[in-house]
Structures are given as structure tokens and as C-alpha cells.
């Protein structure tokens with residue numbers, strides 16, 4: 123049996139977010155990240171989780187999350203991602219990413235709807251290049267320049 127490394131960052135199969143293994147909370151037989159735990163608490167009680175105990179420990183850094191993605195640490199949940207039913211975004215939003223944007227503009231790569239839909243179709247996570255594949259050349263050039271200016275490698279992120 124694998125002994126989990128408690129400082130390891132892993133994907134939360136309920137929200138697709140990331141947290142340290144040791145910070146996952148057990149709730150009704152489900153193991154969920156701190157954000158999911160708070161959301162669950164809010165849904166049951168009608169107001170936001172009022173304590174800060176869960177925020178005392180640091181959250182994973184961008185680098186740790188990137189490493190978790192790179193090292194395929196969502197492998198354990200690959201099956202469940204395929205089984206996920208992705209609910210559409212609010213009415214009037216883009217059917218692909220669930221965010222309100224012009225049809226010719228890129229999808230929101232950060233949208234969990236977009237990421238999961240893309241993963242289900244392609245078996246990998248989307249990059250900005252994927253998110254703007256449907257845009258015209260002018261838009262592509264504009265976004266590529268914007269992302270480069272922000273220090274983002276749009277072919278990888």
C-alpha cells in the first residue's frame with residue numbers, strides 16, 4: 123500500500139482544485155479540499171464558514187500546483203474526470219467555458235468547466251493556445267502579445 127506523503131499536493135476530485143494531502147478534510151466518507159469543505163459548510167448552514175482555522179496552514183504555491191499537474195498527480199482521479207458530468211455555466215455564458223465573453227474571444231483557461239470539458243475530449247489539460255484556437259488571427263496576435271507581456275508561455279500554460 124502506498125504511504126501518502128502528507129506534504130504532497132494533489133488534486134481534489136470534487137472541485138478540480140489543489141491542496142496538500144494533509145489538509146484534505148473528511149466529510150461523510152468523502153475526502154475534499156479545504157475550499158470544498160467551506161463550500162459544503164456554507165450550503166448546509168446558509169452563511170460562510172466563520173472560522174479561520176482552515177486558512178492557518180499555507181495553501182499550495184503556483185509552483186507546487188504546476189509540479190502536481192506535470193507529475194501527473196491527477197492520475198488517480200483521471201477516471202473520475204472522465205465520469206464527471208460537466209454542468210453548463212449560467213444562461214448566456216459560453217457553452218465551452220461557462221464564462222461570459224464574445225464568441226470570437228478566447229475561452230477562459232482558468233474555468234473549471236472549460237478545463238474538464240477539454241480534458242474529457244482530449245485527455246490533457248488545455249493551454250491558452252487551445253483556448254484561442256477558434257479566434258481569428260488578429261485576436262490571436264493580440265492575446266499572444268498580451269500573455270507574453272504578462273510572462274505567460276501561452277503554448278504551455
Ligand SMILES: [Zn+2]
Nearest residue numbers: 134137155158
Ligand atoms: Zn475541492
Ligand SMILES: [Zn+2]
Nearest residue numbers: 216218219229
Ligand atoms: Zn468560452
